[in-house]
Amino acid sequence: MENKNIYVPYKMKIEKVTEEAPFVKTFRLKFMNDEDAEKFDFRTGQFGEYSVYGEGESTFCIASAPTRKGYIECTFREAGRVTKALANLGEGDIIGFRGPYGNIFPIDEWKGKNLLFIAGGIALPPMRSVIWNCLDLRENFKDVTILYGARSVADLVYKHELKEWEERPDVNLFTTVDPGGETPEWDGKVGFVPTVLSEIAPSSENTIAIVCGPPIMIKYTFPVLEKLGFTDENIFTTLENRMKCGFGKCGRCNVGKVFVCKDGPVFTLKQMKELPAEY
Amino acid sequence: MEIVNKLLDKSALSALIERLSKSGKEVYAPVKENGITDFAKIDTIDTIDFDCITTIQSAKSLVFPRVENILSYKKTSEDIVVKNVDITAFPEVVALGTRPCDAAGFIPLDAIFCTDNADEIFNARLKKLTIISISCKKADEYCFCTSVNGNPGNTAGSDILLTEISDSTYFAEIVSEKGKAIFDANTDLFKETAAIDKTPHLAEVKQEFTAEAINEKLNTLFESDIWDKQSMRCVGCGACAYVCPACGCFDIQDENKGNKGIRHRCWDSCGFGLFTLHTSGHNPREKQSQRWRQRIFHKFSYQPVQQKQFGCVGCGRCSRACPADMNIAEHLKEIAVN
Numbered sequence: 001m002e003n004k005n006i007y008v009p010y011k012m013k014i015e016k017v018t019e020e021a022p023f024v025k026t027f028r029l030k031f032m033n034d035e036d037a038e039k040f041d042f043r044t045g046q047f048g049e050y051s052v053y054g055e056g057e058s059t060f061c062i063a064s065a066p067t068r069k070g071y072i073e074c075t076f077r078e079a080g081r082v083t084k085a086l087a088n089l090g091e092g093d094i095i096g097f098r099g100p101y102g103n104i105f106p107i108d109e110w111k112g113k114n115l116l117f118i119a120g121g122i123a124l125p126p127m128r129s130v131i132w133n134c135l136d137l138r139e140n141f142k143d144v145t146i147l148y149g150a151r152s153v154a155d156l157v158y159k160h161e162l163k164e165w166e167e168r169p170d171v172n173l174f175t176t177v178d179p180g181g182e183t184p185e186w187d188g189k190v191g192f193v194p195t196v197l198s199e200i201a202p203s204s205e206n207t208i209a210i211v212c213g214p215p216i217m218i219k220y221t222f223p224v225l226e227k228l229g230f231t232d233e234n235i236f237t238t239l240e241n242r243m244k245c246g247f248g249k250c251g252r253c254n255v256g257k258v259f260v261c262k263d264g265p266v267f268t269l270k271q272m273k274e275l276p277a278e279y
Numbered sequence: 280m281e282i283v284n285k286l287l288d289k290s291a292l293s294a295l296i297e298r299l300s301k302s303g304k305e306v307y308a309p310v311k312e313n314g315i316t317d318f319a320k321i322d323t324i325d326t327i328d329f330d331c332i333t334t335i336q337s338a339k340s341l342v343f344p345r346v347e348n349i350l351s352y353k354k355t356s357e358d359i360v361v362k363n364v365d366i367t368a369f370p371e372v373v374a375l376g377t378r379p380c381d382a383a384g385f386i387p388l389d390a391i392f393c394t395d396n397a398d399e400i401f402n403a404r405l406k407k408l409t410i411i412s413i414s415c416k417k418a419d420e421y422c423f424c425t426s427v428n429g430n431p432g433n434t435a436g437s438d439i440l441l442t443e444i445s446d447s448t449y450f451a452e453i454v455s456e457k458g459k460a461i462f463d464a465n466t467d468l469f470k471e472t473a474a475i476d477k478t479p480h481l482a483e484v485k486q487e488f489t490a491e492a493i494n495e496k497l498n499t500l501f502e503s504d505i506w507d508k509q510s511m512r513c514v515g516c517g518a519c520a521y522v523c524p525a526c527g528c529f530d531i532q533d534e535n536k537g538n539k540g541i542r543h544r545c546w547d548s549c550g551f552g553l554f555t556l557h558t559s560g561h562n563p564r565e566k567q568s569q570r571w572r573q574r575i576f577h578k579f580s581y582q583p584v585q586q587k588q589f590g591c592v593g594c595g596r597c598s599r600a601c602p603a604d605m606n607i608a609e610h611l612k613e614i615a616v617n
């Protein structure tokens with residue numbers, strides 16, 4: 001794009017729609033302008049503003065891995081005005097995308113370590129990008145463990161990929177659903193994420209924990225991790241404050257001395273503890 | 280650049296205004312209408328309200344309009360065509376009769392929009408704005424510029440500062456290159472002078488605290504009942520943010536008509552409950568007291584870190600505009616002695 005108006009989105013075509021769970025879809029988006037595609041680059045953890053012209057913009061992380069070139073993906077839950085409008089679109093439709101914004105998961109610094117991914121509900125998308133990124137660079141890391149929980153079996157997103165991860169010998173996958181959310185065929189665990197985490201009790205030795213999920217899950221997961229010996233520097237999460245601009249100008253996501261959009265959305269627990277609890 | 284001292288007679292100012300507007304520049308100055316003084320477009324000195332202490336609204340809308348397009352779009356059955364804003368079409372603007380606090384207000388605003396990733400739209404407007412301020416002869420009980428690093432004869436932010444030294448004459452300080460461009464094109468209107476001590480011609484505004492002291496105090500004041508106490512009567516109307524020269528928060532919304540529309544940005548306020556409300560219903564700043572705390576912390580604790588600027592210039596507008604009679608100067612004083 002030759003113009004420097006930072007509010008003008010890239011033009012994207014919806015190439016593929018995947019129904020993930022009730023009210024949750026994944027869009028695969030292709031740049032309509034080859035030059036944009038060529039120039040575009042992002043790193044895992046970053047997000048963007050997706051727009052339906054006439055309805056507005058919505059913030060989602062980039063759910064695909066930067067190692068997979070030529071497209072980006074987003075997974076979103078129908079929640080309000082823009083996400084409902086998005087959900088009504090289909091393959092071939094055009095939407096806008098601005099980004100990438102925000103900081104990254106420092107995966108280069110995680111070389112030689114074990115990785116423990118803990119995700120709840122619709123929060124798997126930010127995690128999926130970093131999981132695939134790490135799996136595509138698998139030799140850089142030691143054990144990879146994924147604990148993923150959702151309210152019910154139907155609410156689990158990326159079912160195909162969960163299967164793929166389950167079948168990989170180099171990934172330990174644990175899936176769980178909240179009590180009451182299981183089906184007769186369900187062979188995963190039953191229980192809330194923090195409970196299952198203390199059950200499987202992964203070692204904190206040389207391990208990085210990455211936690212994404214609803215605030216309540218995060219709140220009860222941190223103490224379990226602390227008990228397992230994880231230090232605040234080794235626990236990563238993402239914050240999801242309300243955003244508009246995505247680059248530190250509109251003021252909306254300001255928490256303490258940081259803008260979640262610019263200085264985040266990835267924070268260590270240590271950094272989070274230094275912020276006022278306004279997230 | 281080094282400040283250049285000149286004299287400008289009032290008759291010469293009148294000629295200057297006419298020349299500026301004839302040359303195609305849009306000149307804005309305080310104009311009284313229905314008893315209310317605000318910035319409005321003028322082409323003669325006669326309509327200027329020189330007496331008003333500050334306009335109700337600040338001059339920020341000259342660079343950060345209340346509502347402005349950031350793009351427009353048109354949908355066809357096959358495609359969506361997005362049109363960028365034509366920043367070359369923005370007019371050259373002169374703000375005349377801004378107060379030193381108004382001029383200083385553009386500095387934190389500029390810092391918000393142009394730190395990292397410059398906002399091209401804002402930047403283009405600011406580049407085309409020349410600020411000719413007039414020092415304050417009078418102040419009221421709401422003014423506190425001297426407590427936040429300003430003063431009634433402060434040159435910071437102005438391109439030219441005029442100080443009335445007699446009924447017929449201004450002492451003119453040419454502060455910046457933009458100011459010099461106006462001077463260079465109109466040298467015949469200015470007269471030579473040595474430096475003049477402005478003090479006798481300025482309002483007296485007593486310093487009650489310092490911005491640095493507030494900043495220091497806030498380090499330990501996040502968890503305090505002072506925020507509940509101070510904001511008890513705040514109704515969260517957002518007027519304080521709208522009139523503030525240094526408040527830059529905005530919202531982005533689409534306005535659709537048939538198959539086309541615009542995306543605009545418009546002023547917003549951290550004082551609104553909806554400002555931070557997540558779609559899930561969770562709100563990180565649920566209570567008005569938390570939002571009042573954010574206003575003060577943002578201006579005196581966060582902005583100095585994020586943009587190396589305090590976010591308040593002590594104009595007192597928020598206090599004058601507040602329907603609930605919140606007085607920021609009193610509140611800051613209370614924080615300073617806390």
Ligand SMILES: Cc1cc2nc3c(=O)[nH]c(=O)nc-3n(C[C@H](O)[C@H](O)[C@H](O)COP(=O)(O)OP(=O)(O)OC[C@H]3O[C@@H](n4cnc5c(N)ncnc54)[C@H](O)[C@@H]3O)c2cc1C
Nearest residue numbers: 056058059060061075076077080081082083125240553558
């Ligand atoms: C960094 C980050 C990453 C995220 N990643 C994901 C993800 O991967 N997947 C996902 O599903 N969700 C994600 N979210 C959450 C997602 O952004 C919201 O669920 C989504 O924006 C809801 O948008 P909506 O338009 O449907 O909701 P609405 O609440 O209807 O919002 C509609 C539009 O109007 C604005 N709006 C709505 N109400 C008001 C109001 N009262 N005043 C002013 N403006 C208003 C909104 O800002 C929006 O532009 C993420 C959020 C963040 C911050």
Ligand code: SF4
Nearest residue numbers: 513514516517519601
């Ligand atoms: S103008 Fe007064 S009542 Fe309105 S939000 Fe500001 S402080 Fe509160």
Ligand code: SF4
Nearest residue numbers: 523591592594595597
């Ligand atoms: S906070 Fe109030 S006194 Fe300070 S600059 Fe804004 S309007 Fe003026």
Ligand code: FES
Nearest residue numbers: 244246250251261
């Ligand atoms: S989203 Fe605008 S400042 Fe962060």
